[in-house]
Amino acid sequence: MTTAVTNKEIIKEKQLPKGKNLTTKDRLIKVDRKDAKLALAHMYVAFTALLVGGLAGLLQVFVRSGAFQLPFGIGYYQILTVHGVLLGLILTTYFIMGFQLAAVSRTAGALSNTQRKLGWIGFWLMTIGTVAAATMVLLNEASVLYTFYAPLQAHWIFYAGLALVVVGSWIEGLSQIMRYVQWRKENKGQTSPLLAFMAVVNNLMWFVASLGVAIEVLFQLLPWSLGLVERIDVLLSRTLFWYFGHALVYFWLLPAYMVWYVVIPKVIGGKLFSDALARLSFMLFLLFSIPVGVHHQLTEPGIDGFWKFLQVVLTFFVIVPSLMTAFSMFATFELRGRELGGKGVLGWFRQLPWKDSRFLVPFIGMVAFIPGGAGGIVNASYQMNQLIHNTIWVTGHFHLTIATAVVLTYFGAAFWLIPHLTGRTLTSRMNSLANTAGILWAVGMFIMSGAMHIAGLLGAPRRSEYSTYGGSEQAAEWISYQFAQAIGGTILFISILVIIGVVVNLLWFAPKGEEEFPVAEVAEGGGSTPAILENFKVWGVILVALILIAYTFPIFDILSNSPAGSTGFKLW
Amino acid sequence: MHIHKYEKWWLVFGTSTLIIFLIIIGVSAFHAGAHPNNSKWTIDYEKVDEIAPFDNPGVHKVEGKDWDYEVVLVASAFSYTPMEIEVPVGSKVRFVATTKDVIHGFEVAGTNINMMLEPGYVSELVTTVDKAGEFTIVCNEYCGIGHAMMYSTLKVVDADDNSSH
Amino acid sequence: MANHKKTSDDNLKGTLYATFGIGIIIIVIWALCFNLFIDRF
Known part of the structure; x- marks a missing residue:
């Protein structure tokens, strides 16, 4: 990888021993100080959201065990909305924007003043939006969960707040893209820094995907909740939501893949397996993340079976870049493990740095992605969706994918990113606390998600308060699994507290020093990267074509076949 | 590459x-x-009670169709009508359901009968109920404060024994 | 590592087993669920 930055880069080839100060020879490429401030601002919000959202999750599993009732007239669905919004939307978006900004600044160079100003504008818009939406949730004016399906109608300020979060993220994404474009102009004909490229792909995917929810909010939910129009087309609003909603999960996942592809190889002392394949897999995600949303609507009326199945086929395509990623990860590990003397077919495995939280915590996430991905294939398998649709299996599924694979990778990245930004170091004591948190998470999630998967197959619904369903035998069976979920959830909350402890230490108390922002280099002889992989025009045209193929007819059909719209309901 | x-x-x-x-x-x-349910049947959700077949919810034996029974079910916040459905084991049943207000779920726990009920649309599914037993029907889409109180029961009984299983 | 060449000669046997192991896990989970789907009405 030839970059403007790497020219200046003098980084020791082998892994730096933990806890030791670096000599001047090992000078690190640092994120620009002003950019670091902006990135850190995101971390404050992200980890506050983790604490509050995690607490909401703890209360939920307690309520569902049947042994606990919420005090002060707080509603179950109110805290469920808090949990979903804070962890699914706020923690993720803030971490992603902060991380991507730091990654772009680190690999493509410091942002210009204009670019950074845009970043701050975006940050504050998102924060105003978050506060507005949170206020409505706390006032019990918006207990509509984080998917806010019409015709349940929240206060208009809730929708406006979420719209601000999206618009803010667009502006931030734009500033990152501008920095990348600037780099390309200054380094004509060269392959761009991989992390910056990946951040740009994720931002582009996010722009195209969030158009769906933006249209839903601006043209449907806002006028309707303001009373400007009386009725809403429910199926259209859901279809726009899921056009956005499945790409949303890839928006969460791609930053984790950035860490897996580019950071983890450096952490373990190895090299990037293949720059070209990493870029190719990101481009495939760009193409196939969006025209697949209908697989969330497989049991709904009003959408034709043929078009549902077509999107199922496209959904299966988006699995392929994940298969590529799995190979790259293992290959990186094996090459490094063998270099360190690992023998035999699997001997290399023991050579990996298991005590390094920057590796171990994301690694636990990678393992969780295997059953998570397998379950996801079941979910998307057209008629098989009836087995699990809206059962708590689904909750179990995305607690393996987003709430383990993705967030443990985020946390593993935060353990070096935050001290890198604050000019402190991760001490060995904090490192082992971080490892403890990762292991606690694995144990807690195994219990909670496992119980959710089984109970879901037995029919237990998701998003439901404790209920015996009139003394039904089946429901009694579900409740025993809900106890297990409470145990797992408690362990998870303890893990969150440990993580918050480590983050607080890294923000304000850890010893001053220099923590590396690990960026792996391509192995020599790794092959050149074809220029087509950076030709966004070509991929953009294919993306638009796929979206048109997947969505034109279903949307036309929904519009031409639609019943009278729905008035708003406030049933909480 | x-x-x-x-x-x-x-x-x-x-x-x-x-x-x-x-x-x-x-x-x-x-x-x-x-x-899965791919029905394109639309309805005025505010007049469900007046429109056939929802003016007469319940189990109906039918002749000359591809199925033996029609189960007509209406969901509203926060209950199902009827509260109990009984069909003989082995019969082919067409489930027809809709909602009078917000989105609800219609899930017969432990079976593949699982569909969304959305205002303005009728959902339907045809299946042969080949296992006897009592199955709890739950609402599996959040619909408001009483969401978890919303249930009904499907009883699949031996054909000769119509009393109770 | 610096002189590492990406060729098909790289010993990636472990990776081969690991990825195929993932594939088999996916097939088993999917098949079990499909079987459950077929079994239910």
Whole structure:
């Protein structure tokens, strides 16, 4: 990888021993100080959201065990909305924007003043939006969960707040893209820094995907909740939501893949397996993340079976870049493990740095992605969706994918990113606390998600308060699994507290020093990267074509076949 | 762009697996007719009680159709009408359901009967109930404060014994 | 590592087994669920 930055880069080839100060020879490429401030601002919000959202999750599993009732007239669905919004939307978006900004600044160079100003504008818009939406949730004016399906109608300020979060993220994404474009102009004909490229792909995917929810909010939910129009087309609003909603999960996942592809190889002392394949897999995600949303609507009326199945086929395509990623990860590990003397077919495995939280915590996430991905294939398998649709299996599924694979990778990245930004170091004591948190998470999630998967197959619904369903035998069976979920959830909350402890230490108390922002280099002889992989025009045209193929007819059909719209309901 | 030999093997293996999955579900859907609810039947959700067949919810034996029974069910916040459904084991049943207000779920726990009920649309599914037993019907889409109180029961009984199972 | 060449000669046997192991896990989970689907009405 030839970059403007790497020219200046003098980084020791082998892994730096933990806890030791670096000599001047090992000078690190640092994120620009002003950019670091902006990135850190995101971390404050992200980890506050983790604490509050995690607490909401703890209360939920307690309520569902049947042994606990919420005090002060707080509603179950109110805290469920808090949990979903804070962890699914706020923690993720803030971490992603902060991380991507730091990654772009680190690999493509410091942002210009204009670019950074845009970043701050975006940050504050998102924060105003978050506060507005949170206020409505706390006032019990918006207990509509984080998917806010019409015709349940929240206060208009809730929708406006979420719209601000999206618009803010667009502006931030734009500033990152501008920095990348600037780099390309200054380094004509060269392959761009991989992390910056990946951040740009994720931002582009996010722009195209969030158009769906933006249209839903601006043209449907806002006028309707303001009373400007009386009725809403429910199926259209859901279809726009899921056009956005499945790409949303890839928006969460791609930053984790950035860490897996580019950071983890450096952490373990190895090299990037293949720059070209990493870029190719990101481009495939760009193409196939969006025209697949209908697989969330497989049991709904009003959408034709043929078009549902077509999107199922496209959904299966988006699995392929994940298969590529799995190979790259293992290959990186094996090459490094063998270099360190690992023998035999699997001997290399023991050579990996298991005590390094920057590796171990994301690694636990990678393992969780295997059953998570397998379950996801079941979910998307057209008629098989009836087995699990809206059962708590689904909750179990995305607690393996987003709430383990993705967030443990985020946390593993935060353990070096935050001290890198604050000019402190991760001490060995904090490192082992971080490892403890990762292991606690694995144990807690195994219990909670496992119980959710089984109970879901037995029919237990998701998003439901404790209920015996009139003394039904089946429901009694579900409740025993809900106890297990409470145990797992408690362990998870303890893990969150440990993580918050480590983050607080890294923000304000850890010893001053220099923590590396690990960026792996391509192995020599790794092959050149074809220029087509950076030709966004070509991929953009294919993306638009796929979206048109997947969505034109279903949307036309929904519009031409639609019943009278729905008035708003406030049933909480 | 160089791809390692084993990666090629892996991608061929993985992609073929996915294609085989797609062929299995595709054949079972488009050849054997195992589709989820894809109904395009629309209705005025504010007048459900006046429109047939929802003016008479319950179990109806039918003649001369592809199915033996029609189960007509209405969901509203926060209950189902009827509260209990009884059909003989082995019979072919068409479930027809809709909502009078917000989105509800219609899930017969422990079976493949699982569909969304959306205002303005009628959902339907035809299946042969080949296992006797009592199955709890739950609302599996959040619909408001009483969401978890919303249930009904499907009793699949032996044909000769219409009293109770 | 610095002189590492990306060729098909790299010993990636472990990776081959690991990825195929993932594939088999996916097939088993999917098949079990498909079987459950077929079994239910």
